[in-house]
Amino acid sequence: MTQVKSPVILPKEDTALIQRAYRNLLKCMPMPLNAEDQHNIRAAFELAAKAHQEQRRKSGEPYILHPIEVARICVDEIGLGPTAVVCALLHDVVEDTDVSLKQIHDQFGKPVALIVDGLTKLDSLHDSESPQAENLTKVLRTMLSDVRVVLIKMADRLHNLRTIKSMPPHKQLKIAAETSTIYAPLAHRLGLYKIKTEFQDICLKITHPEDYHEIAEKLAQTKRAREQYIEAFKRPLQRALKKQLGCTIRIIGRPKSIYSIWSKIRTKQVDFEDIYDLFAIRIILEVSADREKVACWQVYAVVTDFYKPIPERLKDWITNPKANGYESLHTSVIGPQGRFVEVQIRSVRMDEIAERGFAAHWKYKGVRGIGHRANVFENWLNQVRDTLENVGSGSPVEFLADFQSNLFSEEVHVFTPKGEMKILPEGATALDFAFSIHSDVGTTCRAVRINNRVERISYKLQNGDQIQVITDKNQHPSTDWLQYVVTAKAKNRIRSALKEEKRRLAALGREILERKLQNLHKCPVEENADMLAHWFGFPNRLEFLSAIALEQVDLSGLKSFRADGTRLVEVEGEKAPPPSAEESRPADTSPAPKPLKQPGKADVFINGEPGSYYAYSFATCCNPVQGDPIFAYVGAKEGVKIHRTTCPNAAFLLANYEYRVLKAEWGAMVKADFVATILVTGIDDGPGVIQQITDKISSMGINIRSFSISGEGGYFEGRISLVVGNTDQLNQAIRALKNFKFVASVSRME
Ligand code: MN
Helix, strand or coil, X not given: CCCCCCCCCCHHHHHHHHHHHHHHHHHHCXXXXXXXXXXXXXXXXXXXXXXXXXXXXXXXXXXXXXXXXXXXXXXHCCCCCHHHHHHHHCCCHHHXXXXXXXXXXXXXXXXXXXXXXXXXXXXXXXXXXXXXHHHHHHHHHHHHHCHHHHHHHHHHHHHHHHCHHHCCHHHHHHHHHHHHHHHHHHHHHXXXXXXXXXXXXXXXXXXXXXXXXXXXXXXXXXXXXXXXXHHHHHHHHHHHHHHHHCCCEEEEEEECCHHHHHHHHHHHCCCHHHCCCCEEEEEEECCCHHHHHXXXXXXXXXXXXXXXXXXXXXXXXXXXXXXCCCCCEEEEEECHHHCEEXXXXXXXXXXXXXXXXXXXXXXXXXXXXXXXXXXXXXXXXXXXXXXXXXXXXXXXXXXXXXXXXXXXXXXXXXXXXXXXXXXEECCCEHXXXXXXXXXXXXXXXXXXXXXXXXXXXXXXXCCCCEEEEEECCXXXXXXXXXXXXXXXXXXXXXXXXXXXXXXXXXXXXXHHHHHHHHHHHCCCCCXXXXXXXXXXXXXXXXXXXXXXXXXXXXXXXXXXXXXECCEEEXXXXXXXXXXXXXXXXXXCCCCCCCCCCCCCCCCEEECCEEHHHHCCEECCCCCCCCCCCEXXXXXXXXXXXXXXXXXXXXXXXXXXXXXXXXXXXXXXXXXXXXXXXXXXXXXXXXXXXXXXXXXXXXXXXXXXXXXXXXXXXXXXXXXXXXXXXXXXXXXXXXXXXXXXXXXXXXXXCC
């Protein structure tokens, strides 16, 4: 049996190793350092070296090499300054050695002590078995005291991951899990893209080693071909860019990370060979801050002169930077051999932020952004603060989910009616938007107009949407609202509004019950409420009392009791089954769907059920045609009507009777005739006009139900009612009429 021992390094070699690492760290620091910083860094190094003297890492190296390397990462890869270096050097001292926090406070001052304290607390979370939600809250809370805590922690984690090989496999898996749920998303959110990518790659290597090596191998095999392609792509651009811009430009081909290739293979179910965008072309300009936006667009113009762009892929993160400070102009073009190539255009400054995070540029270098960029990071920290303040209202699982969807997700940029931009997490709805304006706007939100169209409050926001919230002071949040929102703010406000509402109802219900109990049994509520709640089938007293207020409880059941002192006792033999809350709910609040026809092929689905269940008809105010966006409205007298979402009445119906509105969708194509009226205007240049229009429409196989025309002075206005099968056919007719020279406009009438 042979035992593998970790190599023992001789003290002399140790010293040389340590000195070399330390000198290397100093070399990375932006020079010149002032005397105080120089002194502090030296002192921190000496204190840490002495404190860790006896310790070795799992790999056998002297322990002090770890804090030195963490400090180097802070400077080199995150762009932090001298204070962070001091803290990084000291980051494991309090946790692992005899040095106390007070000692650090006395020698290095309060800011350093605060950061080291934060790092020590974060460290204690390593081995703890506490749930992830708790860990995450801890990380975020410390981050709020000073962002550097988390940034140094990132460097610490990065070095530990880079050297993870010496850890036992089960520890590796645990660290990988924690890294991918907490640190990788956090790195993303802090804009530390390079570090995030490395986190993900190392985690993948731990959790899926075979996949990792297979992709790495294939990337290596295709490297030459890729480089040749990038060269071919660059060649025509270089001269033109130089001529047009007159500044230094670097064009690089950047391969996608192994993790991102892997997740694409997974989610898109494709082979490595089928992924066309294994790399992106990055064009980096050396240009002054005031010219960078113009210059980037100039580059865009040159690139698209040579390669055809795909307009949908154009993303302008320069005009609207991401909330983590990321700025860049992205597009995809069709490159040589007809392949899609992603192109990223940015200045050196933007590239720096993209690689090392906004933090580097934020407070500590004294560099301020321009205009709205200035507080891009602060905004996010406020959001974190806001979310943390509301912790405790939900379960830890809810909290983790809220966080992931809010603070870690991509975002959408939308606008208020006044053109003010709001940034919300991807997947946010119109209701989230309402809450982001003000909680009162959220809780009283009745309906919304998106780009002037009435939409449901659960509408998922798209980039560029303009949103107008219609409020009504009589509106109250309901439990379904929780499903319509993703932001933590909206969720918390809805939950607390619901609780408040329930408490208000419960107080009312209590009064009602009190009166009944006094009249019937002369006994108090307090002693009997829990028992009665249980007897009537409610989970607790709050639910029971509020249901009473909503008249959802048949209190005649109280007759099955007699009073025994202050307590009620059930009378034996008289027990009738307690009425369930469902059955006694008043019928008029939600119309019960009655099957009227046999379900078969439905042309419309209402609330996911065949429309025939509802005996619906089409509203004559807007005449929906198959293909139009629609909703169903449960009328008081006329039954269920299908309206178009653009119907002029829709806004009023949605605003005043939202509870009567049901979701409606078109079913599979079923032959049906719809009437749609179009308005045609134009120049009346003779008696042939009507003839030509009707001939055209008839030739398309469309019947005309009515045609009225009026006009004067050579101008005509015609109203034509057409019988069409669907919106496609209608739009064909509209396009065809527009082609007539004498026609000025054709539009569908609302
Ligand atoms: Mn450490």
